[in-house]
Amino acid sequence: MTEREVMEYDVIIVGAGPAGLSCAIRLKQLKPELMVAVIEKSAEIGAHILSGAVIEPGPLDDLLPGWRENPPPTCIPVERDEIWLLSQKGRRRLPTPPQQKNHGNFILSLGAMCAWMAPQAEALEVDIFPGYAAAGIRYTENGEVGGVIIGDMGVDSEGNEKDTYMQGIEIHAPITILSEGCRGHLSKQLIEKFGLDRDSDPQTYGIGMKELWQVQPGKSKPGLVQHTTRWPLDSKTYGGSFIYHLEKDRIAIGFVTGLDYQDPEFVPFEAFQQMKHHPMVRDLLEGGEILSSGARAIVEGGYQSLPKTEMPGALLVGDSAGTLNVPKIKGTHQAMRCGMLAAEHIAETGSWQGFDAKFRDSTVVKELHKVRNIRPAFYKGFWRGFLRAAIETITAGKLPGTLKVHADHSALKKLDGYTAPERHWINRDLPPRDRLAAVYFAATEHDEDQPVHLRILEPDVCITRCVEEYDNPCTRFCPAHVYEMVEESGDGESGANRLQINAANCVHCKTCDIKDPYQIIQWVTPEGGSGPNYQNM
């Protein structure tokens, strides 16, 4: 192998989401002489971004004063908040808890917002490279992080070089910022290598699925923010939906399920689709069409799960660290603030050292500390969680004590001895019919002739232990139907199954890497530019 070509920067940022772009913009505002680059695995900025999204505008005001005169393409002030407790056919309005009051906030597409931020960063001479995946970390001679290695392109499924082979380059920088979002694959490696989570609880996650709908005229009430909880979930499963009313008769609808669910037969995608058939929601969607759909894991661990955010040569920002505020159902403002904080630290000190202390003392962490016991309270079921959440909210998190957080993959129960709750789910008729139909709306694309980017570390487990213990839950928790048990062809009689990985369907949500009970699925970056092509998500 020939020596890789090298590009040098002062700061290299991995991931062009709200944290990474805020960091880049702030760096150039404070120190224009710094050479800053952002690399992004999606073909276009924003194409791998999926969020509700209702955002708090504070950090935007801070980062880009005057943005209100030139707002992102979709940006609607929130007019009204509603929270509904659903049963299968009924509903009851709940009072809106203070964290979820959205007065002064905006409904927007986070993907479109990132696509709108990128040119503003470029105007400050940040180099942004969409379509290039950071496949590995480049370490310096003394073991510090010294940049990233871009993935090779044009490698076939057997690992051989194709005619179009292009070796990925190395980007060298004294400071690397990991802003990969939830469960970033490089962040995961670094957290492990440097033991960054030694003093924190495990990170926990949820799986969020979203669809953008064009509904019949008059049904969308622009500025209305609705959230629902309970049905179709059982009381042991955390989650709920969001329904954001946009302009031009569009509605963003989504469903989030805590990945600490217990039922091995549970299908998060199906829960989302069932929720859409509640009379209140169905009425909105009927007669409309889906414009785009997708899924993404989100961070839920909060304060207890924050790893150390600095290591030699690198920083974790945004959801690479896990700054999302679950009770608020918002992460963008936290990610942006965190990115800006990292930039301010670097501009001031020229170093990664000392960032973690500054981070712990910042409003980002203070906000998480206040709500630290709300999400874990729901481990004990919906109503006990609800009660505790109310107490924690009234006391603003000042009560002593911090509840423990448990890893999601260990929450799954084995089939033996587990009885799933009766779900009373109905036959559906709203699109999409199934997960494959949903993937179609994600416009996901991977060259099929490339190495499978979902690596199974112990393939034998899938066809032996996992079949018996969990009935291959990957075939159910994956929202894109990547994992499939198929009958081994050839010998006919034996009926032996094998795990087929339809990697080309992958929407890069990372759920498999998180929820697999044996932790043997490893998500790595496919060829740069692969993956979903979300529009306005």
Next chain:
Amino acid sequence: MKILVGIKRVVDYNVRIRVLSDGSGVDTDGVKMSVNPFDEIALEEALRIKEAGNADEVIVVSAGGDECQQQLRTGLAMGADRAIQIQSSEALQPLSVARAFLKIIEREDPGLVIFGKQAIDDDNSQTGQMLAALWDRPQATFASKMVVNGSSATVTREVDAGLETVEVDLPAVVTVDLRLNEPRFVKLPDIMKAKRKPLDVVALDELGVTVEGNIEVGNHAPPPQREKGVMVEDAAQLITELKNRGLL
């Protein structure tokens, strides 16, 4: 020898096309735009001809609004030497584009002009042929193989009956098909180099070309949706169902 390559900014091939509810066009709001894939193949071939020592300069040309500079930059990052934007805020039909290209040809005097065989948005497959006629030079369309030998080029064409090989005197117009080559990936440092390569902007009226609308688009409509299927128990029921629908 100079090679001129025409590239068009189109909705990316991965995007699910949606027709606007009023039928006036397709929805391009927030939609990913790319270089027409056939034009990428055209550019790849031009670069290979240059790399083989049979051309000195590759120029990418696009007609459209300033947003098409993004696609010209992609062309420069792939390896083109310079770019020309024929600036027009109006939607252009093939004849206008061909007339504008003729003006560029008069300025640049290329030995070869390569286009994709068609753009994936309107699928016209007309610009190359029209240009050859206006220019009064030979054309070889739907190329799946091409070899430049001095003052001529041997081009294998994909035709209904199979393959046809023609030889054209240069200068000529060639339009290329899918199987000609596989375009290269862009190297990251080349994106930076592309930012410094020249990109000239020429207004359409500066070239003395007026926009002609000799094709009028009536309406856009999505294909009819597939009707819901019915599961039948047996052959007898299938026959009944088919008869009920007047299909048997």
